[in-house]
Amino acid sequence: MCGFPAPTDTVTARQPRGQERAITGNRQTSWAFADAFVAEDEALRWARDRAREAGLPSVSPGTGAALRMLAATADAKAVAEIGTGTGVSGIHLLHGMRPDGVLTTVDPEPDHQQFARQAFRAAGFAGNRARFIPGRALDVLPRLADGGYDLVFCDGDRVECLDYLAESLRLLRPGGLVCFEGVFADGRTVDSGPQPVEILHLRDLLRTVRESPELVTSLLPVGDGLLCAVKR
């Protein structure tokens, strides 16, 4: 028994009926409205198209807007990103950061980072606003400075999410923020059926973050689930 979420092991979805069905429909409409609430520009659409062609997920528009807002709230000057992709999340983060802020973004796929580099340029960001580091997160992150980051965004390999948490807590200044994308895993995180190992790791992550006295946490139901925690 995984013990997540409390007090039962899992949540089983029911088919909504009557008024409940109407509420569910309204909620979906509201979510679609929220997703479209902050318009995305040509550079973001271009980066999304490259991701789609490569069969790569990218953050939803609503998640992007949340990241942008969180980076602005943190007055972020230094942000670390695990999983550059084609740059969709990176553009949102850069828009929220201070004008002199630098995004350090890590990805083992040079092709992905090349698309992101082009997308950042198309979005109008100077070359010195982003530091692209090719490589796997757990090889690269240990080389980054302790306490040197205002925000860490994790969107790499789910199997490594607990290691990302440990590294993030080392990288963040007190009051800094760590965010994990996709923790709902399309509903599999709370599904009672048998799940692959990556989902078990996500559940461990959720439990660890929720129970840590060192963190102030919120699981935002945006996109595919954005787990956010501030380091005290």
Ligand SMILES: C[S@@+](CC[C@H](N)C(=O)[O-])C[C@H]1O[C@@H](n2cnc3c(N)ncnc32)[C@H](O)[C@@H]1O
């Ligand atoms: C879901 S995509 C990232 C999407 C991006 N954050 C966005 O919204 O545009 C995941 C990315 O993580 C990269 N990745 C996979 N394993 C990784 C690892 N161990 N360390 C860092 N990045 C990794 C993949 O190459 C891929 O580009």
